[in-house]
Amino acid sequence: MAELRLEKLEKRYGATVAVAGIDLAVREGEFMTLLGPSGCGKTTTLGLIAGFFRPSAGSIFIGGKAVAELPPFRRDIGVVFQDYALFPHLTAAENVGFGLRMRKLSTAETATRVREALELVQLGQLGERRPLELSGGQRQRVALARALVIRPTVLLLDEPLSNLDLKLREEMRVEIAGLQRRLGITTVFVTHDQGEALVMSDRVAVMNAGRIEQVGSPSEIYERPTTRFVAEFIGRMNFFAEGGRPVAIRPERARLSTQAPADGFARRGTVQQVLYLGGALEYRLELADGERAVVEVPNDGAAPRYAEGSAVWFSATRESCYEIPARRP
């Protein structure tokens, strides 16, 4: 059963359409990511789920209950904000306990649950610190504990990693995803970072211009994109026309050779540029018909190297060629 369901959800600001009627069902315990460029409507969608503003049309169901008309404090949600939005006048422990205080829990139970929540995010020792005395990563953990301690039906994460430095961001990806699976809490995660989306999610909804382009597991959206936007937005892609039909090939799925391959997709070309990436080599080619192509070859010591100016064959097996409709049907 879907814990969270959006039906024909729409948000307009005057003539501007931020969310153009989306349908989405998030299963119980699922980690769903809304992925898209800035301005695609993903953050607006999250705000609609949280109840920060009302939809122009459509419905939202949380745990089977229609909530589109309810204010945020009646929705049973937990939100982690991009800037964490911790209360600067309260200690970390008081921040975490805020939601329990609003629910009028007993002091003893509040204390126990706050301690558990702080331990869950490995901040057991820092409960008495104020947000200003915590590092960015620690603030992030307090915000997470504060959203989790109220045991919400749905957890909403609004680009929570974007203010952290690279190393910490990669650690927190794994940690948040692990925590989410351990707790089994239904989660909607908003990001523009495809790496985060692929690593953390059970399913990803790729958004563009207020619409959902494709919903699927990370491998589905990466390996079987159904629209040109998804193919272009996630990873890199070479696009060709073959017999009037569009064909797309990922740079790491393409092959280089001096001999023409037996079958599959093949074009003759010249190496224009070789980029050394450390773990891989990137070849930029100009093909015989003037088109350009990119090939990424793992730097495994086995693959032959080609100098700039070499004549090569660009090829891919049939399984590695995606057929993508040029426009959304």
Next chain:
Amino acid sequence: MKPWAALRAVVMAIYVFMLGPIVITAAVSFNQSNRSQFPPRGFSLQWWQRAFSAEWVDPLVFSLKLGLLAALISTLLALPLAFALARHRFAGRDALAALTLGPLMLPALVTGVGLLQLFQYAGAREYIGFTALLIGHVVICLPFAVRTIAISLQTLPPNVELAAASLGASRAAALWHVVLPLIKTGIVAGAVFAFVHSFTDVNLSLFLARPGEQPITVKILGFLEYGFAPTLAAVSVITLLLPLVLVVIVERVSGLGDFIYASRSRG
């Protein structure tokens, strides 16, 4: 002259002209003679004794009462006004802003004359005195309270109210537990500015006071017509110290200094 020396000279000049008169007044109040001589001749506390007679204490207490009440009322009015002006766009917002902040541009003298005439035409002459003064002071103190509270509302960290709502706080609970504690220093600062402004006002009070119901500033001005006695020097020092002591106490209690000097960053 090097730039740093020039800066130092300017700062010194500011201090001399700011603190000099105060030092001279304080010194004169300890004169032994009844002439306001500087440097003082001899030492006596007789002028201070006179300053603590009912003649001076009454208007001082009157000013304190007036100032505290004007500060309280204008702060209470300023809270909803600041919220409306800082947060919402509505028809008549500009008019409301102009009306609220207008007295800041208008000479208090004009406000005073206007209020006096209003009370007379309205046949409410008997209210001239404390009531009229209180109304006038609220009008001229309101802009200070509204400005400081509106500024503190604008420096509120974004999303904290949404965070409170997502954690189950109703609008009233979010206001009480999150917004008010965060703008507390702004509210206190607004009240202090309002009090000081009321306590030091002469222009408006001149028109709305009546015998027996006059603030200390008006009393001092009236006394000056007979000449400057060392009593006046003693009274002036008291009048100067009273709000200063109050501001220091409030600053210690509420951390107001952070607001005035903006020394603490918010995160």
